[in-house]
Structure formats: C-alpha cells, structure tokens
Amino acid sequence: MRVLYYNWVDYLDAENRGGGVSQYQRNILQELDQGSDIDAVFLSAGISYDLRKRPPRWEQTRHGPRQDRGRRYEIVNSAVLSPAHFSFGSAAQCEDTATEACFYDFLEATGPYDVVHFNNLEGLPARVLKLKARWPQMRLILSLHNYYPFCPQVNLWFQERENCLDFKGGAKCGSCLPQAHNQKQLRLAHALAYRLKAAGFEPNSRMFQLLYQPTIRVGRRLSIGLNAARRSLRKITGTRRQVSSEVASGQNPQRQSAPVTVPTPFAKRRAEMVSLINAHCDQVLAVSDFTAGVARRYGVRSDLLQTSYIGTALADCYQRTTPRRLPIQEQEVLSLGYLGYMRRDKGFFFLLEALKSLPSPLAKRIRLVVAARRGDADTMAELSAVGQHLAGLEYHDGYTHDELPAIFSQIDLGVVPVLWNDNLPQVAIEMHANHIPLLTSDLGGAQELSNCRDMVFAAGDIQAFHDRLQAILSGAVNMETYWAGARVPNSMANHLAQLTEVYTSSDLTRSAETGLG
Template sequence: MKILFYNWVDYLDDEKRGGGVTVYQRNTIQAMRAEDGISCVFLSSGISYDVLQNGPRWERIKHGPSEDRDIRFEIVNSGVLAPSHHSFGDERQTTEPATAEVFMDFLRKNGPFDVVHFNNLEGLPADVLKLKEHFPETRVIFSLHNYYPVCPQVNLWHQERENCEDFDNGRKCEQCLPHQHDTRIIELANGVAFNLKKRGVRPGTKMFDRGFGPAMRLAGRAVGFYNRRIRKGNGRQTPQVASPTTHSTLLRKVERSHLKFARRRAAMVEAINTHCDKVLCVSDRVGVVASKFGIAPALIQTGYIGTQHASKYSETSPKSTLTKPDGTLTLAFLGYMRHDKGFFFLLDTLETTPADIAARINIVICSRLLDQHCMDRITALSDRFASVLFADGYAHNQLDELLSDVDLGVIPVLWEDNLPQVAIEMHARHIPLLTSDLGGAQELGNTAEFTFKADDSADFIRKIQAMLDGEVWLEEYWQNAMAPYSMDDHLRELKDVYAQPARPIALMASATPETNEDDDAEPIEDPFAGLSDEEIEAAELRASQEG
C-alpha cells in the first residue's frame, strides 16, 4: 500500500509550526513506515516561496533536517498561502488551477497512490480533491483537525473573543480578524526564509536571524513604497471582490465581500462531500460540528488520534480521592496563554474564587509566558491560594515531573477544540479532567460532574466546590473514562479505513446537505495568538496552528 500524506507544513519543520497536527503527522508516518507492505510519501505546500522564480512547482525538500529526505516533498510558490489566516478568504483557497495542476503532476510522477490522506487543505486549493477524476482507484481521506473547510480563520473563533455559531452568510467573516496581513509581505518573508534555509542557514541560528531581519526590513520598505506610490497614484480603490464578466474585459463584477465567504464555505463542503471517501473526525464532537455545517454524515467517522503517551495509562493508576490528606486539591493548566484555550477565562475565574475555596486549592500552570502582565496576575494568585507553581513552557519528556502532584487537569476551552493533546497527555496519566462543554476533551472522562458550561465562572466554581466537599466520586469518572488510543490502536483503525474500496465516481455525493446554523455547536482554535500588529513582525513570527 502506498500512501501520500498532506499537511501545509513539513512534519520535521525547524520552526515547529503546525502544533499538534505536525506532531501527529510525524508520529503517524514513523509508525506507518515501520509496517511491512506500506510505503509513505509526504507533501506540504503554502509556505515555501522562491523570490528568484515564478510559478508553482513541486520538488524534494532541500532544507531542514536530513531525516526522511527520500519521502519529503513540497510545492514551492503555491497560489494559496498557508496557514489560512495568511490568505484569509482568498478565493484561490477553493480554485487555483496552476497549483492544482502541479499537485496532479506530483501524483502522476510519484504515484500511483492507493490512498491520499489530507491532514489539512491549507496551502492547496480545494479543487485538488477532484484527484479521483484522474485516479479513480485512489482512496481520498480527509482528517478534520480544525474547521478550515467551513471557517477561513480555522477555529470558528470570531474576532478572537467568542465561539462562532453562525457566520451570517459570510457577513461575520468580513469583520472577523482584528488584523489582516499584506500577502506580499508574507510571501516575501517566506521567500527570504526559504532561500536562507536552502543555503543551510536554519531558523533559530544567529546567522538566520541576522539575515532574515535586514532582508525583511528591505522587503517591507519596498512593499510600503508600492502601497504609497503605485496604489495611491492610480487614484482608485479596488473593489472588495472583482472578476471579469463573461462579456467584456473592461467591465468587472463588483459585489459585497461577504458573498465570497459564503461561496467559500459552500464550495469547500461540496468538494469534500463530492470527492472524499471518508472524513475522519478526531472526536465525536468534531463530527457533530462538521455535520452541522454541511459535511455529509455518511462520510463522517470518529478516529481518535493515537498518542505515544498511551502507555502511561497502564503504568499509572487512579488516585482514590481528588483531595489530599490536608484537604487541598491541586489543579493544573497546560497549554497556551490564549483566550480560545480558556487561559484568561481561568485567570479571571481564579481571581474571583471565594477565599475559603481558594485557600484549599494548589495551582500548577505550565505555559509559555506571554508577557509580564500575565506573570503579575499569576503571582498575585499566591496571596489567596494554597500555593502557585509555574513553568514557563515545557518539553514532553518533563510531563511526568510536572504532573506528579496534580489531582485534576483543567481544559477550559471556549471553542470547539477538536481534542487537545494536553488533555490526552494528562488523561493518560490517570489525571481526571474538568473540561468545558465545548470540544472533544469532555469525551475522555464522559462524566457530567467533570464538565462545566463554557465561559461560566460560577459553574466552574460550583464544580470545584463539589469536589472539595467530597460530593464527586472518582470511581464513576474512571468507570466512564475512555482509555487513550495508542499509536497501534490508531494505525489499526487507519489501515481499516485505507483498505476499504474507493467510492466510484458515479456514486460520489453531488449535493450538499442543508445546514442548520441555529443548532448548538462550534468554535475554533486561535492561530493568531502571539502575532504582532506590525506586518513585518507578524511575518517574522509566523504563527503555528494548534490543533
């Protein structure tokens, strides 16, 4: 069996972009390559740009680690920038013939493939899903690690402040992002980085930083000159959406920009329903959200991600009680200091927790520090809580030490977080989880007493108080709990999915199910956290997606 895996960023990326999806892609490829009778190829697209050559092309990856060079490829100069917020709402996300043709050429030259598994579509036009028209025997699998097909911001997280349950036919998308990047700056940044990396100058080195910064400043001034002189000089404003009419090259169609967002969602959903054999959702909740927005339920299958931490489940055992002998409870937050992840909701809630409850809680926070203000707020908690411990980021091999005294993990997400890796990592160590009612983390414990209403501090505090008062029993939690999937478990399910026959083109779905956006469900992951408001700084930081 020959499998092509796709994600927008290389799974061995020096800059560690792509968050949990990158980790998952690396683990999956390494595990699959160890299997007899399976060969793997990997392709990425949307971040490598060559300032010296125009037009998209595919090639073997020539930069970064030397590991797996025989199977790692990329599309250079893709017409679709990745990640998605770098080309927010660009209609090339659905149709871009030149890039689609390069993708098809890659399949012809490196296939035939039994399976093409998309772990994302960012960096490619959705038209590439039509590959079965050229390769009818190939099985097309699409994994939903985020909500990119129905949300160009990918997280259904409106204006970085609220769960997006209805995009109002695209009108909410018009005002979603607080800052939209100049795509020329992004392409120039990617071009500078690409050419430095090809010459062996790797990100994180002094030489890279010294080369990248000055080059970007020059590029920024060039684009600024273009904006001031060329655009200003023509005395006209470009319509928000414009395309040639079928009858004239002089007249151009002008329309409100929200219509392009409505078309985007409809086109993405139709492409998936029409051309994919299976849509794998990393939790049941993701499937609920996907079907709400039009993905055909018949295509949806839950496929929990395997984790290398699954072995911890057999190596550890549940504690007998949630509280320690002194009556205190140690709760832990791991992850990003981001609004959508619920970090600031948690801070706000802890700051308003009644003193008698706070005095019985030990706090553990393991998160890369955002700024001094966050540190000041964390430090101030020590006046009221039994203790406060903080780690400014962490490595996975440090988790056992960091979590050794933790009684309860907290997953307070404010969006439909597909299934956070940190939740799986704590759960695998028999640490029960208190989760919001959004996203897939709640499925790990599957116990109402350990779920609170998202963004509801009062409900959160009620749940904690019940635990402190001995009204919540761990026996019920672990009876309901789902054992974490190992990589072997996940690979077994993947291979079963891959082995099924491809849907004949004649039987592929041609209609998109009606959606009901008044139903409950949906949100998103904030790929924007940490980006500067300055265009050049934003290009230099180039944020990664969490998944």
Template sequence: MRILFYNWVQYDDPERRGGGIRQYEHNLIDHLARHTGDEVTVLSSGLEHDAVNRQIRIEKTTNSHPGRVRSFSLVNSLVPAPGQHAFGSPWLFDEQRMLPVWHRFLAEQGPFDVIQFDSLEGIPFTFLRVHEQAPEARVVLYAHNYYMLCPQVNLWKRELTHCTDFRQGRDCVSCIPNLANPREVVRAHQLSRVLRAVGVVPGTRSYRRCYQLYGVLRRVRRLGSRLGKATPVASKPSRAGGNGHTTGLNGSGTAPVLMSLRAPSALRAPSALPLGRSAPSVFVKRRIRGLELINREVDLVLATSQRVKEVLGGYGIAAEKIAVAYIGTRAAEAAAQANHRTKLDVPGQLTLAYLGYARPDKGFPFLLETLERCPDEVRSRLRLVVAALGADPLTLRRLVTLAGSMVDVEYCDGYSHDHLPELLRTADVGMVPVQWEDCLPQVAIEMVANGVPIITSHRGGAKELGGSNPAFTFDATSHTELIDIWDRLLNGELQPADYWHTAINPVTMNAHAARLTQLYTSVPEEVRSPSRSA
C-alpha cells in the same frame, strides 16, 4: 498499502511549526515507517517560496526517515500557509495554475491506495479532485480543525468568542483583527529559502538576526514610501501560537523550569499586525463550494471525536461519509502503567494543571477570570501549575495577583513532552477549559495518559476522554459551574477517582494505525465519491 499524507508543514519540520497536527503526523508516520510495510509519501505546501524561480512545482525534500518515507514540497503555492495567511484568498478554487501540477504529481509518483489530507491549508480546495487523475485512490479528509468550513480555522470569532453563525459572511470580513499581508508572508518564506540554501538554518542565532535585519530594512523602506498605512511584519511568519490542536512545546528540549509568580519579571508588550478585508460574498462562496467539493470528491471524512462528527454534519458534510477515529499518541503507550489520581495529593488542597497555550480559544483567560471570581474560601485552597506559551505581560500580572491569594501559582513558558511526568507529578486534576469546538487537544490526551483526570468545558472532544462524565464537565460560559466542581473536589463530594469510572483508554499509535487501515479498506461503494466514475 501506498499512502500519501498531506499537511501544510512537513511532519519533521525543524522549526516545529504546525502544532498538534504536525505532531500527530510525526507520530503516525514514524510508527508506519518502523512497524509496517506501508509505503509512505508526504507532501507539504504553502511555506516554500522561491524568489528566483517563480514556477509552481513540486520538489523532493529530505526527511528523518530516509529510505522509508518519500517527502515532497510544493513550491510557490498561490495559497500561503497556515490558513489565516490565506484569509479571503482568491486562489482556493484554482483550476488552471496549481491543479495541473497536483495531477501531474499524482501521475508521476503514484499510484496511491490512500491520499489522506490532514489539512487543506496551503493548497486550493480543488486538490480534493483526486479521482480525475487517480480514480481508484481513496480520498480521506481528516478533520483536525474546521478550515474546510472556516477561514479562521477554529470557528472562533474575532479572537473573542465561539462562532455559530457567520451571518452570510458578514462576520468573516472583520473576524481576524490583525491579518498578515500575504505578500510579506511570501517574501519572508523566500528569505528563509535563501538562508537555508547558504547554510543558515532555522533555530540558529544567525537565522534570527537575518530576520531582525529584514524587519528593520522593511520599516526603513516603508518610511521612504508614500503607500499610506504601514503593514509591518517583523519576523518570519509561523503558526504564531498555532490554531489547531497543540501541546505547548517549548521547542528547546530542555527541562521546563516552573517559577513561582510571587516574584515575576516583566516581558515586552506584543506588537500589532496589519489589517486586511474581503467581501462577505467571498466567504459565502468559500463555504458553499468547499462543502460541495467535500461531498462530491471525498470518500471518507474522519472526525477526531464524536463532537467533531456532530459539528461537521451540522454544517452539511454528508453524515454517511463521516467516521470517528480518535488520534493515537505516543503518550498512550504508558497509560496502562500510569498512576491514576484517585484522591487529592494534599488533603484539603486542590492542585490544578494547565498546559498548552495561554490563548482565549484555549480558555486560559476564562480560567483566570474564574479564579478571580472564586470565593476566597475556595481560592485560598487552590494551587495552579501553568506550563504554557504566549502569556503576555498583562496575563502574567494577573497570575501574580492570583498567586497572592492562592496556595501558589507556578509558571513556565511551555514544556517538552519528555518532562510531562515531572510537571504533572503533584497535579490532582488537569484543566481543559476550551472555548471553541477543539477537536481533540493532544494536551488533554497527554494528561489523561499520565494518570491525571481532566475537567473540561462542554465544547470539543476532550470531554469524551472521560466518557462525557457530567461531574467533570462545565458549560464553557459558566464560571459558577467550574467553581462548583472545584468546591466539590475540595470538600470530598467528588473524588479524582470518579473520573476513571467512565473514562476511555487513550488510543495507542498501533491501535490508531489499525483503525485507519480498517476504515481505509471498508468504505462502502455507495458512500465513495461519485466523481470516481465521472
């Protein structure tokens, strides 16, 4: 089978951008390249910008599977990536400048049996119009996030609350408090291309220093201008903590070191980013036209969980096109041999583990507030292990204060997948208190695969790993319900073993690949895109 995968960042990106979606693609493509005869092609877009040659084009790239995987990058996309950098973009429905480039690529590099969009970030939505050039290809959209519905990506309003109503686009106008300037985003990517061309590669000290110097020069230039309000971007844009599903990598590959927060060190305060605005009608048209394109052009929409299927259907994606395909992970390979937690490691003491990002949408501030509200008799018997990126000084101070009234709080700034067993060695339960409809966070799968039951909010797909067990699920807005679960575990009314009675088996890469093949080849003709015969 000839399969083309699209994502805004290449699956083996050396800067490890793209969060959980990139990690998923990396695992899947590696599996297909090693264990199947499928011919795999990958395309990325939105990050490569050429200051010298402004022509929109698709170039061949190198990758970590030479001879088995073909990889390409679209250069000078009019739609920057990731998605938030294209907030309110006028190019999402382009037909004149980018669509012909895409169709020419399909003609020259195809034919493809399947074209799977793991994201729509970095390209116009019109790229879904595959059948105009390749009528026999199956067009698959895998919903790892909600970018097709929401320009913020996560249905997460003003970095504060779950969004259920965009009020005819009015709430979208000010949804992202700190928007990057698209022109500065492009310039930063142009600089990256120049640096790589002369041998200065990402991750090196020279690379970082060049961007620091770039930021200084930009500030000097703005001070000498009369453009009014400054729009600083001091470093090369990235996913900036990610919007999709991530696993909280520390990126170094070294063992994360947990630090007791009874003796913290200060961190620098975060800097502000610029503002930008679009009219409400832009966001209304975006949603209406986006849904029209999906329902007309896409053969199969994959949901990472039953909850995602419900959300997509609720927003108007044709229910008959949606199928559930839980993502596969490498962590699942060892799940059968994992030592399932069945009782508390230390009787009368409950150790909670939180992994990933210290962000509001992931529920980290909610978790801290719950601990702060917790009765002394419960909190004094809790221990917290945190391995998360993005904790600002205020968050660390809160953790330090909590450490004084708990058994302990241990913290490290992110983690590597290889060190999960050690990080989770003493954990009784994992915490997944997501506040948005998180499709299926890989960190939840990883904890379950390592034998750690998880307590989840009612939002998103993570609860399905435990069979939506109500004893381990709380309302995302209720601190009281979460405290009650902790209390029941401490008092023995609830045991970690109770989680496994309803839990599902994490999906291996082999099982996931088989599920995809089944879905690719079994799309009923009456469900497939009507544009194929247009």
C-alpha cells in the same frame, strides 16, 4: 500499500509549527517504521517560496533534519500561503490552476498511491480533491483536526474573542481578523526563511535571526508606506470616477441606490469546500463526536463522517499508571494543571479571571501549574498575581514531550477550559493517558475522554467553573465512577489498524470496539 500524507507544514519542521497535528503525523510515521506494509510519503505546501515570483513546483524537502528526507516533499510557491490566516480571504484557497497542476504532477511522478490522506487542506486549493476524476482508484481521506473547510480562520472564533455560531452569510468573516495580512509581505517572509534554511541556517540560529529579522522589519515598513500611499490614491481616483460616472449617466450623486444582495466570497468558499468534500472524499474522519457534529451541521454528508479518535504514543501509560487520590480533605491543596498555549480561545485568560475571583478559602486550596510559552509582560504579571491569590504557582516556559512525565507528576487535576469548539486537544489525551482527571468546558471533544458530566462546566461561565471546583474539592464527584466510564486511550498500533481498515474498505461500519464511533 502506498499512502500519501499531507499537512501544511513538515512534521519535522525546525520551528515546531503545526501543534498537535504535527505531533500526530510524527506518531503515525514512527508507528509505520516499527513494521508495516504501508509505504508512506509526506507532502506539505504553503511555507516555502522563491524570492522572485515563480510558478509552483514540487521538490524533496531541502531543509530541516536529514531524518526521513527520502519521503518528505513540499510544494514551493503554492498560491495558498500557510497557515490559513496568512491567506485569509484568498480565492486560491478554493481554486488555483497552477498549484493544482503542480499537485497532480507530484502524484503522477511519485505515485501511484493507493490512498491520499489529507490531515489538512491548508496550503492547497481545495479543488485538488478533484484528483478522484484522474485517479478514481485512489482512496481519498480527509481528517478534520480543525474547521478550515467551514472557517478561513480554522477555529470558528470571531475577532479573537468569541465563539462564532453564525457567520451571517459570510458577512462577519470580512471583519474577523484583528488586522489584515499583507500576503505579498508574508510570501516574501516565507521566501527569505526558505532560502536561509535551504542554505543551512537553522531558524533558531543567531545567523538566521541576524539576517531574517532586520530584512523583514524593513520590508514591513516599506509595505505599510506603499499600502498607505495606494489607499490614498485609490480613494482620490475612485471618488473622481464615481462622480464622473454619475454625472455622465444623469444620476443624482446624493441618491443611494437600493442594496443588491449577492453571496459573499466567504459564503461561496464554505459552500464550495463542503461540496468538494461531499463529491470526492471517500471518508471524512472527525477526531471526536463533537467535531463530527459540527461538520454535519455545516453540510458534510453523514454517510461520509466517521469519528476516529487519534492514537497517542503515551497510550501505554494508561496501563502503567493508576488513578491517584485527589487531595479533597479540608486542609489539602489540589494542583490544577494547564498545558498548551496562552491564548484566549484556549481559555487561558478565562482561567486566570476565574481563579482570580475564587473566594479566598477555596483559592488557598488550589495550586496552579502552567506549562505554556511565555506571554507578554502584562500576561505574565497577571499570571503572577493569580499565583499570589492561590496556594501557589508553578510555571514552565513551554515543554517538550520528554518533559511531560515530570510536569504530570506535579498535577492532580487537568483543566481544559476552551472557549471554542476545540476538536480534541492532544494535551488532553496525554493527561488522560496518565490518569490525570480532566475538568473541561462543554465545547470541543475533550469532554468525551471521561464522559462524566460532573466534570464539565459551561464554557466561559465563571460561576459554573467555581461550582465544579467546589464539588471536586468537597468530594462530591465520585472519581471511581469517573474512571469506570472513561475512554481507554487509543494506542498508535490500534489506531493504525483502524486507519488501515479505512484505507482498504469501502463499506465501513461504526464500531465502539475499534474506536470508530
């Protein structure tokens, strides 16, 4: 069986972009390499560009590690920049004839494929899903690791500050990003990086930084100046044209015409993407029941949706480890662990605020362990202040998977305080697989790992968070019951067996035993 996997960024990307989805793709391909009848090929798009504007083309990946070069390909000059917010508002996210033709040419030249499995649609026009019209025998699978088909910001998170429950017919999308991205400038940045990497300069090398950063800064200044000049010119000429038109037609320039309601481009985008998914996908795999529920609410057909809990390379840890006793005696200190990103949607700043406001007796029973890339000076100062209020602070400036065992050994209780509909964080699965219990918000799929309501608090509710911590420290939460009802982590071998069933069956039934729920 031949399977094409797609994601917007190479799973061996030298800059380690793509987060949990890239890690998941690496895990899949590593498992396939252990012995499988699946011949896997990988494609990415939206990252590499020529310095001069040229038509889209596909090629074998020319940069990054030499590992797996024979199966790694990318589309250069896609009309859809990646990641999604780089092409926010672009009509090409739905349709671009040249990029679609390039994708089809890739399938024709490197195929035939039995399955095309999209782990994302970012970087390609969504109309590539129409490939079923050309190759009806291909199985077309879409995994929902985020909400890109429904939200151009991918995470239903408005203005980097609140969960988006209603996009007001797309009207809110236009003011969602805190700043507008200049797509020409971003394409140029991608192009320069691509040329440097293809020439052998690694992104973390001194030579890359010496060549890349100054050029981008100059380009940004020029772009800002040109855009300001163009806006001023458009404002002047636009006003003249409007007055001239009104005078010529006999209209009163002071009279306002009645507003005409038309569908916003963002409303059309969501409707078209959902329509394409419903019309052409054979299966839509949601990584949690929570994700499936969101997709269903936005119109994805229920008969297409399956919950498929992703596998983890750390699944065997669940068999090798046992639950540790939580330090719940009156004078004992509990180590609370946060791993991931210092981002508002991930609940990092909520966590700092909630811990800073803990009553002193409770605060002195909490030690915080943070593993996340360093934030700005203000963020680090706030983190330090929180640590002084607590019993202690252990900080790790990011982490690799090799470092996880050492970090996990310091943690009694993991916290996943997300403020958005986080599909199912990879780090939550990894902590769970090591028998670290999880305190989670009621948004996203992390709560499904334990299925324990006593360990869930209302997202963004500081008092509810305090109440849960107090209950845990007082011994009111029965941890035997917690682990008795917990979901056994899915191994990569088991997950691959489930995927193979998806790839070969057209009449799937949901089964708790196989992890498709």
